[in-house]
Each structure stands twice: as C-alpha cells, then as structure tokens.
Amino acid sequence: MWFSVATASTLALLLSLVAGESGKERRKKRPSVPQIDCDIRAGKVKVSEFVARCPPGCTGTKQAVWGTDIYASVSSVCVAAIHSGVIANGGGKILVRKIPNSSSYKGTLSNGVRSLSLPRWRESFVVLAPKLQKGATYPSILEYLPPRRSSIRTGNLAGACVCRSPRV
Numbered sequence: 001m002w003f004s005v006a007t008a009s010t011l012a013l014l015l016s017l018v019a020g021e022s023g024k025e026r027r028k029k030r031p032s033v034p035q036i037d038c039d040i041r042a043g044k045v046k047v048s049e050f051v052a053r054c055p056p057g058c059t060g061t062k063q064a065v066w067g068t069d070i071y072a073s074v075s076s077v078c079v080a081a082i083h084s085g086v087i088a089n090g091g092g093k094i095l096v097r098k099i100p101n102s103s104s105y106k107g108t109l110s111n112g113v114r115s116l117s118l119p120r121w122r123e124s125f126v127v128l129a130p131k132l133q134k135g136a137t138y139p140s141i142l143e144y145l146p147p148r149r150s151s152i153r154t155g156n157l158a159g160a161c162v163c164r165s166p167r168v
Contacts, residue, residue, distance in 0.1 A: 032140040033051050033052060033053045033093055033130075033140070034050075034051075034052050034053065034139070034140060034141055034142050035052070035053045035055065036052045036053065036054060036055075036077070036078065036142065037055065037078075038054070038055060038057070038058035038061040038063050038076060038078050038079065039061065039063050039076060040052075040076065040077055040078065041073065041074055041075060041076060041077065042071070042073045042075065042077050042080075042096055042098060042123070042125040043073030043074055043122075043123055043145075044144050044145050045096070045142050045143070045144060045145070046142075046143045046144065046145055047139055047142070047143070048097070048098045049095070049096065049097045049098065049138070050095075050096055050138055050139060050142060051093060051094070051095050051096075051130045051138045052077070052093070052094055052096065052142065053091065053092065053093050053094075054077075054078035054081060054087060054091045054092060054093075054094060055078070055091045056089065056090045056091040057089060057091075058076070058078040058079050058082060058089065058091070059079065059082055059089045059112055059113055060089075061076075061079075063076035063078070063079045064076065064079075064116060065079045065080045065083050065113060065115040065116065066105045066107070066115060066116045066117070066118040066121070067080075067102070067105030067106065067107070067115055067118065067124070068083070068084075068105070068106050068107065068108045068110065068115055069084060069126065070099070070102050070105065070124050070125075070126055071083075071105065071115070071124060071125055071126070071127070072102075072105050072118050072121035072123075072124060073098065073121060073122070073123035073124060073125055074121060075115075075125075077094065077096050077125070077127060078091075078094070079113055080115075080125075080127050081094045081127040082111055082112070082113050083108075083110050083111055083113040083115050084110070084111075084126075084127050085110070085111050086127050086128065086129055088111075089112070093130045094127050094128070094129075094130060095127070095128040095129065095130040095131070096125055096126075096127055096128075097125060097126050097128065098123060098124070098125045099123075099124045099125060099126060100123070100124065101120065101121055101122050101123055101124055102120070102121070102124045103120060104117070104118070104119055104120065105117060105118040105119075105121065105124075
C-alpha cells in the first residue's frame with residue numbers, strides 16, 4: 001500500500017488529535033509562578049526557597065525593609081527585591097532564599113527604597129533573579145504560616161500590664 005507524504009502527515013495529525021495530543025500539550029509545560037502582594041514577608045511563607053511574581057508599584061505601598069543584600073524575614077520580599085535591584089518598581093519574578101539569622105542588618109538607600117537598620121532578627125533572606133536550577137521544583141501555590149500573637153508591655157499607674165494583641 002502506497003501513501004503520499006500529504007496523506008501520511010494528515011493521518012499522523014488525525015492520530016495525534018484522537019490521542020489527545022496537540023502540539024502545545026507535547027511541549028513541556030512551564031511551572032506556574034505564584035503572584036504575591038507587596039506586603040508578603042519572607043517569614044510568613046512556609047518553604048525555605050520559592051519563586052514568586054511581584055506586582056507593579058510596591059514602592060508606593062510604603063512596606064518596610066530591614067537590611068541590605070541580606071534582609072530580616074520581617075521585610076517585604078517585593079520591596080527588598082526592588083531595593084536589591086533584582087526587579088524594578090514595575091514588578092517581576094524573583095527567587096527568595098531563606099538563610100540563618102544575621103547579627104545585624106544595615107539600612108541603606110538603593111533604587112529609590114530606604115531600608116532600615118535592625119540589630120538582630122531570628123531569620124534572614126536574600127532575593128535573587130530566578131535562575132531555576134535543573135531538577136529543582138518550586139511550589140506553584142505558596143502556603144503561609146498562621147499569624148503569631150505578640151505581647152506588648154505597657155506601663156500604667158497600677159503597674160505593668162502584659163497586653164495581648166488580637167490575631168491578625
């Protein structure tokens with residue numbers, strides 16, 4: 001039985017459609033990158049390393065950042081990314097890697113963002129351009145830690161009071 005090239009390619013196309021494979025499905029799917037808000041802090045994310053997409057306009061939100069190059073985990077990851085020069089205020093993809101705490105965090109002015117100094121914090125992070133390592137997997141959905149209750153000591157005439165702030 002003799003088939004022409006056109007008939008053979010048409011037959012192959014029909015077979016692939018019947019099998020449910022289009023050209024787009026055969027290509028490797030890129031993992032989805034979670035969109036985060038400007039106020040997301042590294043310490044609130046459960047995983048130690050993640051890729052995320054920051055929205056535009058984070059410098060206008062006045063989210064705080066502590067440190068330079070190495071940031072305290074209480075800092076906004078998107079504003080830290082702008083401060084470090086990984087992205088501009090127009091937003092973009094970033095890679096966040098948590099690291100052990102630092103003995104101090106030095107504040108500086110960089111890329112239109114003023115970071116603050118902090119003597120010590122329990123956890124740090126760095127922001128990098130998202131050069132994904134071969135074989136590494138990153139979550140497509142970020143999970144967050146539950147809010148902590150913080151204690152604030154205030155003085156009054158009857159003595160010191162330990163007041164608990166409500167859960168946020």
